[in-house]
Structures are given as C-alpha cells and as structure tokens.
Amino acid sequence: MSADQSGVRVMLVDNEPERAAMVCEALTSEGYQVVGQRSSTRGLVAAVAQEEPDVVIIDMDSPDRDTLESMSALNEHAPRPVVFFASDDSDSYTIQQAVNAGVSAYIVDGLEQHRVKPIVDVAVARFEAFQSLRHQLEETRTALEDRKDIERAKGLVMKQQNCSEDEAFHSMRKLAMDRNQKLSDVARQLIEALDGGEGAGSPEAMDD
Amino acid sequence: MTDSINDAEMGDSIRLGFIPLLDAAPLIMAVEAGFFAEEGLEVSLHRQPSWASLRDRVGVGMLDGAQMLGPMALAINMGLGAPPCPVISPMVLSRNGNAITARRALYEQLAATGFDLSEPSEAARALARVVASSHEPIRLGIVYAWSSHYLQLLDWLASAGLSPGPGLELVTVPPPEMMTALAYGSVDLACVGEPWNSLMEYHGLGQILATGCQVWQNAPEKVLGVRRDWAEANPEKLRAMMRAVIRCCRWLDDPVNRELIHRILVHPNYLGSAIEPLGDQGQWLFHPRVHQHFFRQSANFPWLSQAEWLLSRMRLHTQGDQVSGVPDLGSIFRPDLYREVAESLSLDAPVMDYKDEGEHRQPFVVEGFRGQVEVASDALIAAAGRG
Numbered sequence: 001m002s003a004d005q006s007g008v009r010v011m012l013v014d015n016e017p018e019r020a021a022m023v024c025e026a027l028t029s030e031g032y033q034v035v036g037q038r039s040s041t042r043g044l045v046a047a048v049a050q051e052e053p054d055v056v057i058i059d060m061d062s063p064d065r066d067t068l069e070s071m072s073a074l075n076e077h078a079p080r081p082v083v084f085f086a087s088d089d090s091d092s093y094t095i096q097q098a099v100n101a102g103v104s105a106y107i108v109d110g111l112e113q114h115r116v117k118p119i120v121d122v123a124v125a126r127f128e129a130f131q132s133l134r135h136q137l138e139e140t141r142t143a144l145e146d147r148k149d150i151e152r153a154k155g156l157v158m159k160q161q162n163c164s165e166d167e168a169f170h171s172m173r174k175l176a177m178d179r180n181q182k183l184s185d186v187a188r189q190l191i192e193a194l195d196g197g198e199g200a201g202s203p204e205a206m207d208d
Numbered sequence: 209m210t211d212s213i214n215d216a217e218m219g220d221s222i223r224l225g226f227i228p229l230l231d232a233a234p235l236i237m238a239v240e241a242g243f244f245a246e247e248g249l250e251v252s253l254h255r256q257p258s259w260a261s262l263r264d265r266v267g268v269g270m271l272d273g274a275q276m277l278g279p280m281a282l283a284i285n286m287g288l289g290a291p292p293c294p295v296i297s298p299m300v301l302s303r304n305g306n307a308i309t310a311r312r313a314l315y316e317q318l319a320a321t322g323f324d325l326s327e328p329s330e331a332a333r334a335l336a337r338v339v340a341s342s343h344e345p346i347r348l349g350i351v352y353a354w355s356s357h358y359l360q361l362l363d364w365l366a367s368a369g370l371s372p373g374p375g376l377e378l379v380t381v382p383p384p385e386m387m388t389a390l391a392y393g394s395v396d397l398a399c400v401g402e403p404w405n406s407l408m409e410y411h412g413l414g415q416i417l418a419t420g421c422q423v424w425q426n427a428p429e430k431v432l433g434v435r436r437d438w439a440e441a442n443p444e445k446l447r448a449m450m451r452a453v454i455r456c457c458r459w460l461d462d463p464v465n466r467e468l469i470h471r472i473l474v475h476p477n478y479l480g481s482a483i484e485p486l487g488d489q490g491q492w493l494f495h496p497r498v499h500q501h502f503f504r505q506s507a508n509f510p511w512l513s514q515a516e517w518l519l520s521r522m523r524l525h526t527q528g529d530q531v532s533g534v535p536d537l538g539s540i541f542r543p544d545l546y547r548e549v550a551e552s553l554s555l556d557a558p559v560m561d562y563k564d565e566g567e568h569r570q571p572f573v574v575e576g577f578r579g580q581v582e583v584a585s586d587a588l589i590a591a592a593g594r595g
C-alpha cells in the first residue's frame with residue numbers, strides 16, 4: 001500500500017450486501033476510505049456532491065449503470081466511466097478482467113489512471129471470490145438435495161420391492177448405470193413414478 | 209452470463225446481445241422462427257441488463273455483436289464513455305419505436321391549454337405554456353443519453369424553444385422502472401422505447417403525447433452492430449447472419465405473425481410477462497401511433513446520410529466537446545455490405561449512400577440496381593423560429 005493511496009475515497013454501489021461488505025473490508029484494509037455503500041444509483045448525484053468520492057465502483061450488471069452514464073453525459077459533476085486506453089496492453093487486460101468479474105468503475109474528478117487501477121484490482125478480486133463462494137454454496141446445496149432424494153427413493157424402493165436397504169441401493173445404482181444417468185436423477189424419476197403417481201391419482205378417484 | 213473470452217472456446221456459435229425491448233424482435237425471432245438455422249447458423253442470444261453492459265461485453269469480445277442504438281454504434285467506435293471498439297453496422301434493425309408519454313394529470317393540463325396536441329410542435333408549445341405557469345419543475349424521464357429517444361426528445365423540446373433547465377428537469381430511469389416512476393409522479397413525461405409507452409397507456413398511467421416518428425420520421429432506431437475483427441474473420445457468417453435477419457424483418461412486418469411474435473416475446477428469457485396485456489383481445493403489440501417497422505420501404509438500408517444526421521444531433525445535444533473529431537462514417541455504416549447481401553436475396557436496394565434527410569414528407573422512390581426502390585418519408589421537426 002503506497003502512501004499516496006490513503007486519501008482516495010471510494011463509493012460502492014452494489015445490491016449484493018454481502019459482496020459489498022467484502023469489497024468494503026478489502027478496500028479499507030488497503031487503506032482506502034470507503035465513503036458510502038448504496039444498493040442503487042438513486043440519489044447518487046446528490047450523494048457524490050456530499051461525500052465527494054474519487055471513484056465509484058458499481059456492479060456491472062446493475063441496470064442503474066445506464067442511469068449513471070447518462071448522468072455523466074448530462075451533468076458535469078457526475079462520475080465518468082473509467083477509460084483505460086487500449087494503447088497499454090496491461091490496461092486492456094484489466095478492463096477485460098473487470099468485465100468478466102462484473103466490476104465497473106467510474107471516476108469523479110480525473111483521478112490518475114495509475115491510482116484507479118489498484119482499486120479496480122481489489123474490487124475484481126473480491127467479486128471473483130464472491131462468485132466462487134456462491135458457486136461452492138450452490139454445489140453444497142445441490143449435493144444435499146441429491147442425498148435427500150436418494151434416501152427418499154431408497155425408502156420407496158424398499159417398501160415397494162420389500163427388500164433391504166442395501167438391495168434397494170444396488171438396484172438403483174444398476175438402473176443408473178444401465179441408463180447412463182446420475183444416481184440422483186434416477187432417484188427423482190423413481191420418486192415421481194412411485195410416489196407422484198399415487199399422490200396424483202387419489203384426488204381424481206375421490207372426484208369420481 | 210458465463211461466456212468465456214477465450215478464443216479457443218469461441219466455437220461456431222455466434223454470440224449476440226440484446227436489450228428486452230420490442231425492437232429486439234429481429235434477433236429473437238430469427239432464432240425462434242428458425243431464420244438463423246435455415247442459414248446453417250448457430251446463434252446464442254444474451255439478454256443484457258443495461259446498454260452499458262451490452263457495450264462493454266461487445267467491447268471486450270464476450271459478444272460478437274448486438275442490437276445497438278443508432279447513436280451507440282457511432283459512440284462505441286469513437287470511444288465515448290468506454291474504450292473505443294471498432295464496430296460495423298451493416299444494416300438497420302428497426303425504424304421508429306419511441307414515444308413521449310405524459311402522466312395523466314399533466315396530459316389534462318396540456319389539453320387545457322387549447323393547443324392541438326396531435327401536432328408535435330403544438331404539443332411542445334403546450335408544454336412550454338405549462339412549464340411557464342408551473343411552480344414545480346416538470347420532470348422528463350429518459351433512459352440513456354447515447355440514444356435516439358433522448359436526441360428526439362431534445363429536438364421536440366427545441367421545436368417550442370424549450371430545453372432542459374430549472375423548470376424542466378431531466379431524470380434518468382431504467383426502462384422497467386419508468387412505469388412506476390410515472391405512476392408515482394417522480395417523472396411527469398416519460399421518453400422511452402416500446403413496449404413501455406403502450407404499457408403505460410394500457411395501465412391508464414399516461415397518454416402518448418408525441419411519438420419518435422413525429423419528431424424524426426422513420427429514423428433508424430436500432431441497428432445491427434458487429435465487432436469489426438469478428439466480421440473480417442467471419443465474412444461468410446456475417447453475410448448469412450444478415451440474410452437471416454433481413455428475412456426475419458420481412459416476416460415481422462407481416463401482421464399475420466403478430467400472435468406468434470407476442471407468444472415468443474412474452475417468454476421470461478425475452479421481454480417477459482410485462483408484455484402480457486399487449487396480447488389481449490383488442491390490444492396491439494405494435495402501437496399504431498408509433499409506426500414501428502422492420503422491413504418495408506427499405507427500412508434495413510444503412511444510409512450514410514442518417515449516420516451523419518445522428519452524429520450531428522449527438523454533437524448538438526451533449527455537454528461540452530464530448531463528441532469531437534469526425535469518425536469515418538463509411539467504415540461504420542456499411543451500405544455496400546447491405547447491397548451485396550440484398551442482391552443475394554434478390555432484393556433491390558438504393559444505389560446511392562446519401563439522401564437529403566428531412567426533405568421528404570411522403571414516401572418516395574430512388575434508383576435501385578434492378579429498378580426503382582421505395583423509401584420511407586424522412587421529415588424532421590423544425591426548431592422554433594425555423595421552417
């Protein structure tokens with residue numbers, strides 16, 4: 001952390017509060033001053049006038065970006081998009097990486113490029129970390145659901161075939177191999193066939 | 209969006225971006241009605257949450273091309289608001305499609321002035337009258353500065369000597385929020401693309417006061433924008449893609465297909481359930497006052513005179529000298545490419561690249577390479593004190 005960065009004021013616009021907290025923490029620990037965290041651009045021009053940030057970091061997929069960019073075309077006090085000029089290869093790499101990670105950055109009063117880049121880098125790293133965290137969560141959740149479905153199907157097969165837990169599991173695994181499907185998919189099909197059929201049938205019978 | 213920018217994974221599929229508006233139909237229906245497939249093309253469509261992210265994804269090559277605003281096709285080449293990216297625009301996707309919708313309360317005030325609101329410059333004069341007598345500023349909602357709707361709005365205001373200022377405040381609002389903004393009065397006039405004007409009328413929130421086509425008749429609204437490096441590396445694919453889109457545009461203009469178009473566009477991947485009411489009995493998908501169209505009267509031809517016109521309006525209506533320098537418009541709008549593709553579809557096209565913009569109050573004919581070609585009118589609203 002070079003000393004000249006400590007005075008740089010950053011404003012965050014992100015509707016993912018957890019991700020914003022991660023970016024905020026990382027920037028603060030690098031010595032930046034985070035001067036406001038918002039979930040949308042509503043009232044941003046007024047906030048910029050009040051908080052005087054040097055840089056605004058915003059989630060690339062926020063629909064508010066068009067609002068922000070229009071402000072900058074129409075209002076001289078509004079933040080302007082960071083333009084990394086293509087002449088410098090390392091910078092065009094940064095912008096590509098930023099777009100991939102979903103980070104966009106806007107500068108308010110002509111902060112020099114070499115001072116903006118490390119801020120964007122911090123945000124990109126946090127956005128990427130958040131993304132992989134969410135990925136892991138998603139995978140864990142899927143794994144849990146799979147296990148629940150397999151357990152349930154196993155119980156249904158045991159009841160229907162009047163067999164042991166081991167036998168039920170083996171016949172399910174064989175079915176999965178024969179069909180070249182995942183065990184969890186086979187489990188869900190079995191639940192549908194053994195349980196779903198029964199459930200759907202009964203109210204109809206009652207109507208008759 | 210999980211696209212990779214790795215060249216090795218580019219595969220054969222063409223990646224195109226769109227914004228959920230009615231004029232995304234040429235790309236959406238070219239996929240859904242099979243026009244791309246008939247040309248042997250595999251195209252994946254990627255809905256974008258904002259014009260800024262569409263531009264950035266084209267800029268870094270995550271998308272090969274996209275539905276673009278006419279002014280955006282120029283801005284992206286000039287590096288306005290983002291690093292410059294060479295993009296070519298070989299055809300227009302749609303003409304007209306914007307309107308200025310007044311909140312009900314404001315519409316009543318405007319009607320009470322006695323001006324003939326069906327005349328756009330009279331409607332603007334009515335607004336000037338209301339602004340002069342109002343204690344509160346009138347708020348104009350716009351979506352994006354580098355767009356035709358914004359430039360049209362300013363030309364419309366200028367027709368009554370008005371411009372944004374203390375009594376007439378500009379507010380920027382994302383399109384899906386425009387309806388709520390109008391409902392709650394955080395904007396009094398909404399200037400936005402379709403289907404939002406139709407929907408605001410349908411929900412009784414406001415009434416269309418003037419349409420884009422009353423300000424600039426049959427202006428190019430959305431264009432096909434393709435990265436130049438992609439176009440140069442894939443000349444055959446580009447031509448096949450244009451053939452598919454041109455054929456789709458012809459199909460879109462046929463009223464027989466309206467129901468199917470609606471059924472596809474209402475899908476959550478495209479425009480979503482917001483447009484459900486536009487399929488109701490008696491409700492139109494394409495508002496009759498907006499005159500949105502895709503093919504007829506040489507709609508797809510990318511006139512260089514219209515690129516010039518757009519550039520001149522961008523220069524006039526933006527702050528300071530943001531729009532400086534003169535880009536080589538002939539390397540952006542590409543009538544030569546359009547002609548070549550039209551020929552391969554046995555369609556005629558104008559032989560010239562320029563026409564006298566603003567001089568035609570009626571449809572007219574120009575020389576084509578097979579015979580004569582019909583071209584739509586192109587009258588432009590006059591600024592106060594002119595014409």
